[in-house]
Amino acid sequence: MKKSRGLMLASAVSATALVLTACSTSTTGGEGEGEGGSTVTVGTTDKVTVIDPAGSYDNGSFFVMQQVFPFLLSYTPGTAETEPDIAESADFTDPSTYEVKLKEGLTFANGNELTASDVKFSFERQLEIQDPNGPSSLLGTVESIETPDDLTVQFTLNRENDQTFPLVLAGPAGPIVDEDVFAADEITPDQEIVDGEAFAGPFTIDSYSFNELISYKANPDYQGPLGEAKSESVQMRYFADANNMKLGLEQGDIDVAWRSLSATDVEDLEGNDELTVHQGPGGEIRYIVFNFDTMPHGAESDDPDEGKALAIRQAMADSIDRETIADQVYKGTYTPLYSYVPEGLPGANESLKDLYGDGNGAADEDEASKRLEDAGVETPVDISLQYNPDHYGPSSGDEYAMVKSQLESTGLFNVDLQSTEWVQYAKDRTEDLYPAYQLGWFPDYSDADNYMVPFFYDTEESPSFLANHFRDEDINTKLAEQGSITDEDERAEAISDIQNDLAEQLPTLPFLQGSQIAVSGNDVTGVDETLDPSFQFRLALLGK
Structure with a gap:
């Protein structure tokens, strides 16, 4: 038998479950x-x-x-x-x-x-x-x-x-x-x-x-x-x-379609009397990860400059129009996300809305331009952006085509957009092959901790899941300390404070929050029961 082994990551949190009730949009009874x-x-x-x-x-x-x-x-x-x-x-x-x-x-x-x-x-x-x-x-x-x-x-x-x-x-x-x-x-x-x-x-x-x-x-x-x-x-x-x-699904070869139909497909299938569209509570988020070593002006790039790299991340945050992506690509099945913890969980805020774009959720090209100019970044910035066409649903291509379009429409970025199938993608992203890339998150449990600790708590003993070379000892300490706070209001304030710190540094750029959707034949039971929090x-x- 193996000997027990400790891991010196000081992260612990109190559980405040997001209690949501699954709902169903049905074409029949x-x-x-x-x-x-x-x-x-x-x-x-x-x-x-x-x-x-x-x-x-x-x-x-x-x-x-x-x-x-x-x-x-x-x-x-x-x-x-x-x-x-x-x-x-x-x-x-x-x-x-x-x-x-x-x-x-x-x-x-x-x-x-x-x-x-x-x-x-x-x-x-x-x-x-x-x-x-x-x-x-x-x-x-x-x-x-x-x-x-x-x-x-x-x-x-x-x-x-x-x-x-x-x-x-x-x-x-x-x-x-x-x-x-x-x-x-x-x-x-x-x-x-x-x-x-x-x-x-x-x-x-x-x-x-x-x-x-x-x-x-x-x-x-x-x-x-x-x-x-x-x-x-x-x-x-x-x-x-x-x-x-x-x-x-339409031909009856399968009884249930689960992860992932496009928003257009779901809209179309809602009109099929032989099928039922089921929708459950959402906790999924979608975001861009920045590799702090290999992104433009990253630590291992040809011209490392921490200030310029930060300005590039911030200018990208200024340039993304979440509302347009949610409406045009996802037909409202996703909503804009302006922080690291999704709406509905204790401690969630909208720190990114206040700091970037026009301050009200919309993009602001002038603000992006000013950030880059003040940091001495030459424009347009060449940025490689990778996405996955299969793991996060068929609309990922349209989603990232729109991200590319929004960035390039400012005149501040040239985006090299590439895609890789998931099995290879999962390996490549941890090997510093992608300077900026798509990820999504489906929570392990309904608590703000699960949207922060796996990504942003990073030590030699316990590297983060993102493996993007972001490490901040102050954030490490705060992530650990929030777990020992028993007062709910005090803990929510601590969680909000951590999000504010992350928003300043932008190790990732969250921009969408989604719900669970499955489509089944009318004779299938149990779907609504499993689409839960x-x-x-x-x-x-x-x-x-």
């Missing part, structure tokens, strides 16, 4: 109860990176993990609240110790026992591997893990009463894996995981063709709170583009 025993086919344009929990921190990969891996805690459907999953109980026994008692008789699909040893192994390997595309940054408060017996796991945390820790256990860092199948110090290939039947979630994987087709089969030994899956099997089809997925799509709830 409401849903009934699924009868079970049938097969539901779901389509997506999303992509899997790897299904090893230590090696990916993206929505497409975590989607698979949610269906097949067990979690200590999971979200109660319809809420952002956690409940025991394979745990019998879970709570603080003292301010620094979070103790989990496992249910008895747990097994993986391969017959191996699931014990406290597997739990300890699962979290320690993430901290050991620290894959740049993995979620290990979420485990920053874990100092050590002990297993007094086969059913008990004790997490010692370096922040007292870390109320977001239960939310972390239910998110991308939380899947429990089989220590007899997974490697302790490297990413385990997908096919080895499938062949090893290392599953104990609502489903097992019956067959696996990478980013083409996954056949899920209901797990008869699943002991979690979702109960028996509403469908005996689910087919997950991966489409190259939204047009083909839409066609498959947890932002987790549960195949086990789907039936027809």
Whole structure:
């Protein structure tokens, strides 16, 4: 067994869940109860990176993990609240110790026992591997893990009463894996995981063709709170583009389209009497990341100049017209975002609106020009901007074409716009290949902390997920301290203050906030039930 290993990231937060109620826009009447025993086919344009929990921190990969891996805690459907999953109980026994008692008789699909040893192994390997595309940054408060017996796991945390820790256990860092199948110090290939039947979630994987087709089969030994899956099997089809997925839905080849149809497609499908458009609460944000080393005048560029690099980021912020992008590209399914924490969460503000553009949310070419001139930046600035055409939906091309157009219309920028498919994109962005690039975020839990700590808390021991060479010790300290503030108003003020600091430096440029949308045949049940504030799509709830 591996020895426990601490990670010295002092980030802890109190949980203030964003409680939103899923809503549905329907072309016909409401849903009934699924009868079970049938097969539901779901389509997506999303992509899997790897299904090893230590090696990916993206929505497409975590989607698979949610269906097949067990979690200590999971979200109660319809809420952002956690409940025991394979745990019998879970709570603080003292301010620094979070103790989990496992249910008895747990097994993986391969017959191996699931014990406290597997739990300890699962979290320690993430901290050991620290894959740049993995979620290990979420485990920053874990100092050590002990297993007094086969059913008990004790997490010692370096922040007292870390109320977001239960939310972390239910998110991308939380899947429990089989220590007899997974490697302790490297990413385990997908096919080895499938062949090893290392599953104990609502489903097992019956067959696996990478980013083409996954056949899920209901797990008869699943002991979690979702109960028996509403469908005996689910087919997950991966489409190259939204047009083909839409066609498959209209022709009845798939029952549900989930991530991502274009806004125009959704608008069109709302008029189809045989389909239902479902909309759930939003927490997704879309933003541009700046690489502080390789962007124009970055630290490793031919002409490094911190002041000029900052002026370029600020001038880009002055030049983006969020409202036009939201209306023309996304038909109102996204709304403008003017800060780092989305509207609706405690502590959210509009710091970017006050600092950039005309001060009221619109672009301001004159302000952008003045910033560059005052910093001595020669114009037009040549900037390389990368986006992904498949992971964040089919409208990404139109979105970034409009960003390019808005920047170039000022006469201040020449934009070299390029795209890369997601699997390669996820690797390239952490290897300094993109001076500026698109990312989106689907929250792990509904708290402002999750929109800041993974991106902007950066130390040698715990590098940020962005890997964009932004590091600010004052922001590191503030991010850690806000987690120990128990007074809600005081914590909200601290969160707002951090956003103001980030807005001054612009390590990223957020500009859109979106909602969850799925389209299904009228005979499919359970879609509205899973479009909830947890932002987790549960195949086990789907039936027809």
